Amino acid sequence: MDALGDPTRRAIFERLAGGALAVGELAAELPVTRPAVSQHLRVLKEAGLVTDHQVGTRRYYQLDPAGVGAVRAYFDRFWTQALAAFADAVHATGDE
Amino acid sequence: MVMSRESSIVVRRSVTVAASPQRAFDVFTTAIDTWWPRSHHIGGREQFTAVVEPHVGGRWLERGDDGSECDWGRVRVWDPPARVVLTWEIGADWKANPDVVSEVEVRFVAEGDGRTRVELEHRGIEVYGEQAEQMRETFEGPGAWQGILDLFAGGIAAS
Numbered sequence: 129m130d131a132l133g134d135p136t137r138r139a140i141f142e143r144l145a146g147g148a149l150a151v152g153e154l155a156a157e158l159p160v161t162r163p164a165v166s167q168h169l170r171v172l173k174e175a176g177l178v179t180d181h182q183v184g185t186r187r188y189y190q191l192d193p194a195g196v197g198a199v200r201a202y203f204d205r206f207w208t209q210a211l212a213a214f215a216d217a218v219h220a221t222g223d224e
Numbered sequence: 225m226v227m228s229r230e231s232s233i234v235v236r237r238s239v240t241v242a243a244s245p246q247r248a249f250d251v252f253t254t255a256i257d258t259w260w261p262r263s264h265h266i267g268g269r270e271q272f273t274a275v276v277e278p279h280v281g282g283r284w285l286e287r288g289d290d291g292s293e294c295d296w297g298r299v300r301v302w303d304p305p306a307r308v309v310l311t312w313e314i315g316a317d318w319k320a321n322p323d324v325v326s327e328v329e330v331r332f333v334a335e336g337d338g339r340t341r342v343e344l345e346h347r348g349i350e351v352y353g354e355q356a357e358q359m360r361e362t363f364e365g366p367g368a369w370q371g372i373l374d375l376f377a378g379g380i381a382a383s
Contacts, residue, residue: 199352203235211239217259218241218251
């Protein structure tokens, strides 16, 4: 199943990119019911895209740090290194 | 409470160089082979040339020393010396994959005094979410991604 092919799941996923949220907080921001949000979260969780943890009586959902978050961290690191090499190349050849 | 939330998963990095926007643009694009990390390639050849074809629709690719070619993406916007937008079409398995498209925009902003700020934004990284699912199917384990990422990180550290 394409976990991010559904527009509501994609919207949920994009909101979680800003930090952990509870089901109620997601439902308040989206034109769907709480049970529907829970169902979508279950699919995202099964796909390994989000994880959850309990705080008191509320369950919070966040992006799985071993999933896309890790890819983001990888690109962050890669581009830092690549831009440093780029700057060195610019300076090595001098302005013309 | 005001929170800024990305509608896309994005990486932003910038660097300032002592050069005109035109020169910075040229080095970034047509002279990409002079700085592209050598560890970072997807073809089978260790010796390769990185290439950005200088026009909209042009290819972004590596050309191995045996003449083999591996596409990395395409030129979506070619607007020298201000801006270039490239697609990044590389799957989670580190192979060319035209179905896994994220986007790299680079802007060249004159800062005066002969300096240029180069702002890079790699966006649409959430596309790898779909790949994560494929990875899981392939490797049957929650650590599959981490293993691949460690491999990438090792390659970078070794360069």
